[in-house]
Amino acid sequence: MGGMTYRDAGVDIDKKMAAVGGIGGLVRSTFTPGVLHDLGSFGGMFSGRFPKHEDPILVATNDGVGTKVRTGVRAGRLRGLGHDIVNHCVDDILVQGAEPLFFLDYFASSVLEPEVFEEVIQGIAEACRNAGAALLGGETAEMPGVYEPGEFDIVGCIVGVVDRKAVWPRGVAAGDALVGVRSDGLHTNGFSLVNRLIERDDLDLTVDPGSLGESLGDALLRPHRSYLPAIRAVREHLDIHGLAHITGGGIQDNLPRVLPEGVGAQVDRASWKPNPVFDFLIERAAMDRDEAYHVFNMGCGLIVIVDGEKAEAAVSALGEAGEEAWVLGRLVEGEGVAF
Amino acid sequence: MGGMTYRDAGVDIDKKMAAVGGIGGLVRSTFTPGVLHDLGSFGGMFSGRFPKHEDPILVATNDGVGTKVRTGVRAGRLRGLGHDIVNHCVDDILVQGAEPLFFLDYFASSVLEPEVFEEVIQGIAEACRNAGAALLGGETAEMPGVYEPGEFDIVGCIVGVVDRKAVWPRGVAAGDALVGVRSDGLHTNGFSLVNRLIERDDLDLTVDPGSLGESLGDALLRPHRSYLPAIRAVREHLDIHGLAHITGGGIQDNLPRVLPEGVGAQVDRASWKPNPVFDFLIERAAMDRDEAYHVFNMGCGLIVIVDGEKAEAAVSALGEAGEEAWVLGRLVEGEGVAF
Numbered sequence: 001m002g003g004m005t006y007r008d009a010g011v012d013i014d015k016k017m018a019a020v021g022g023i024g025g026l027v028r029s030t031f032t033p034g035v036l037h038d039l040g041s042f043g044g045m046f047s048g049r050f051p052k053h054e055d056p057i058l059v060a061t062n063d064g065v066g067t068k069v070r071t072g073v074r075a076g077r078l079r080g081l082g083h084d085i086v087n088h089c090v091d092d093i094l095v096q097g098a099e100p101l102f103f104l105d106y107f108a109s110s111v112l113e114p115e116v117f118e119e120v121i122q123g124i125a126e127a128c129r130n131a132g133a134a135l136l137g138g139e140t141a142e143m144p145g146v147y148e149p150g151e152f153d154i155v156g157c158i159v160g161v162v163d164r165k166a167v168w169p170r171g172v173a174a175g176d177a178l179v180g181v182r183s184d185g186l187h188t189n190g191f192s193l194v195n196r197l198i199e200r201d202d203l204d205l206t207v208d209p210g211s212l213g214e215s216l217g218d219a220l221l222r223p224h225r226s227y228l229p230a231i232r233a234v235r236e237h238l239d240i241h242g243l244a245h246i247t248g249g250g251i252q253d254n255l256p257r258v259l260p261e262g263v264g265a266q267v268d269r270a271s272w273k274p275n276p277v278f279d280f281l282i283e284r285a286a287m288d289r290d291e292a293y294h295v296f297n298m299g300c301g302l303i304v305i306v307d308g309e310k311a312e313a314a315v316s317a318l319g320e321a322g323e324e325a326w327v328l329g330r331l332v333e334g335e336g337v338a339f
Numbered sequence: 340m341g342g343m344t345y346r347d348a349g350v351d352i353d354k355k356m357a358a359v360g361g362i363g364g365l366v367r368s369t370f371t372p373g374v375l376h377d378l379g380s381f382g383g384m385f386s387g388r389f390p391k392h393e394d395p396i397l398v399a400t401n402d403g404v405g406t407k408v409r410t411g412v413r414a415g416r417l418r419g420l421g422h423d424i425v426n427h428c429v430d431d432i433l434v435q436g437a438e439p440l441f442f443l444d445y446f447a448s449s450v451l452e453p454e455v456f457e458e459v460i461q462g463i464a465e466a467c468r469n470a471g472a473a474l475l476g477g478e479t480a481e482m483p484g485v486y487e488p489g490e491f492d493i494v495g496c497i498v499g500v501v502d503r504k505a506v507w508p509r510g511v512a513a514g515d516a517l518v519g520v521r522s523d524g525l526h527t528n529g530f531s532l533v534n535r536l537i538e539r540d541d542l543d544l545t546v547d548p549g550s551l552g553e554s555l556g557d558a559l560l561r562p563h564r565s566y567l568p569a570i571r572a573v574r575e576h577l578d579i580h581g582l583a584h585i586t587g588g589g590i591q592d593n594l595p596r597v598l599p600e601g602v603g604a605q606v607d608r609a610s611w612k613p614n615p616v617f618d619f620l621i622e623r624a625a626m627d628r629d630e631a632y633h634v635f636n637m638g639c640g641l642i643v644i645v646d647g648e649k650a651e652a653a654v655s656a657l658g659e660a661g662e663e664a665w666v667l668g669r670l671v672e673g674e675g676v677a678f
Contacts, residue, residue, distance in 0.1 A: 064480050
């Protein structure tokens with residue numbers, strides 16, 4: 001028997017180095033003036049001076065896009081997943097008022113397929129440029145036996161900065177209005193159920209299954225929406241008390257994270273119509289509607305909290321900034337979210 | 340047929356919330372004065388003021404521990420994997436001179452097993468406390484169909500800070516001495532091959548396969564060594580020109596990352612004896628020795644670059660700081676690494 005090489009064990013270091021080397025231009029295209037390193041160093045370097053901030057606070061989060069990766073693989077549509085991971089992270093720190101500084105990605109699979117990796121990184125680089133976040137670092141791992149064949153996972157970590165006086169939430173109170181902002185579909189939540197349905201019913205992602213007005217793949221895979229441009233545009237002339245990013249757990253789990261003790265929410269589900277894809281999924285899965293509101297964003301990807309008298313002004317300002325917004329409910333004395 | 344719930348699809352949001360809620364005390368135990376948020380907010384918040392630094396630079400990296408997770412799962416020894424991911428990241432930014440500020444973890448599996456998750460987070464929290472890094476955030480994902488049953492992945496992201504004048508490498512030149520620092524074994528590299536061997540030969544991790552002086556599991560799973568305490572101790576009175584963290588790709592791929600144009604390295608393999616576990620693996624796999632030096636750290640986890648005349652002083656200082664160190668070679672005019 002011949003000797004064993006690392007390639008025999010399922011890991012090809014040279015192939016990995018070539019794939020990583022090939023994305024240098026993409027990575028560099030995201031660089032902002034804060035970036036202080038060149039490619040190939042152990043860690044990315046970013047200026048820690050924030051002269052425009054009186055009292056700078058770093059805000060950091062990390063996340064994956066869940067099993068949306070499986071849906072993307074199934075449809076052979078991967079670039080949007082790169083937008084998903086970046087925009088999800090951007091929105092997560094936006095709710096605390098932070099502007100993105102830099103992003104790091106992790107891409108792992110059973111066997112590295114360079115063209116898959118590159119397509120995802122293309123999407124990541126595009127979304128980083130859109131957000132003004134430098135792609136400061138990343139890691140690519142081949143992990144035979146950990147990942148199912150053909151599947152991969154993407155993880156992102158973002159760091160942003162906000163001035164202490166601009167941190168949200170601030171001043172959230174009973175009487176405030178809740179303004180909903182339309183999502184672009186499922187964003188990155190609920191895909192384990194979607195994948196189960198696709199398998200069970202052998203759904204064709206390339207056709208409109210009825211009343212979506214687009215193919216099922218288009219409806220499902222539209223990337224997570226970044227609310228950064230709109231919030232940047234309105235925050236200067238609208239006194240926002242807080243934002244809630246509606247992800248896994250829905251409004252029910254996410255809105256209370258920005259409410260002070262003794263403040264609850266009344267949400268009027270009749271105030272908006274979920275995107276058609278949600279009705280399609282609920283019907284197909286014979287899913288309980290309350291359960292659906294706990295799993296999906298149901299068309300509301302962000303909640304903007306403003307003074308009760310500013311509700312209509314917020315709706316207009318967000319509309320001018322390109323978002324579909326509506327008065328979703330209000331804050332009351334109490335606890336939790338009532339529908 | 341009844342309706343489908345998210346739990347039917349393999350994801351139990353309530354179980355996840357309970358598991359994540361249960362680690363609150365552990366997470367809080369890592370908090371340093373820089374931490375500005377409480378648990379449950381969307382992003383972690385950390386002070387962006389660095390009054391002790393003239394020109395602060397943030398250094399960030401992210402990484403996984405590769406298929407060492409599989410070896411840990413097989414042996415039922417998970418806590419060390421938490422130390423692995425943190426220490427790997429700590430060492431990666433240490434080579435640029437950075438002190439850790441905060442760390443974020445990502446834990447994903449096919450199905451969340453709360454006791455597995457908690458054991459890993461225990462290790463992460465311990466290693467964060469040891470390094471003075473706040474565990475600022477994290478994400479836990481259940482991804483049926485992406486991960487193989489029983490397997491999981493851990494990803495870490497770390498952000499540290501260094502003053503511009505203290506960034507390594509600085510002043511690396513031909514004539515400098517290379518000082519090797521002993522590793523604690525494989526650290527987090529080479530495990531795809533290890534796992535292949537374990538499967539092929541049905542190796543028992545609980546016994547000493549011959550001459551290790553400890554069980555195979557102990558030798559393989561000892562966590563990645565953090566060189567932070569030793570480098571903190573010696574950097575004040577030893578003029579370090581640069582550090583290289585020896586990970587995947589070995590000395591051959593990692594040392595050149597800190598060498599300037601026109602400078603190569605001569606490494607004397609006879610200057611140290613690899614830990615016994617490397618000889619065991621090479622023999623078992625009938626592996627080419629050069630290949631082994633490209634896959635494993637072979638007993639050298641860190642290289643410290645100092646002025647040629649400071650080689651012995653560096654060896655002593657590192658020895659006093661608790662590290663086994665030796666003169667490994669020197670820098671010469673040229674390119675690449677010659678053995």
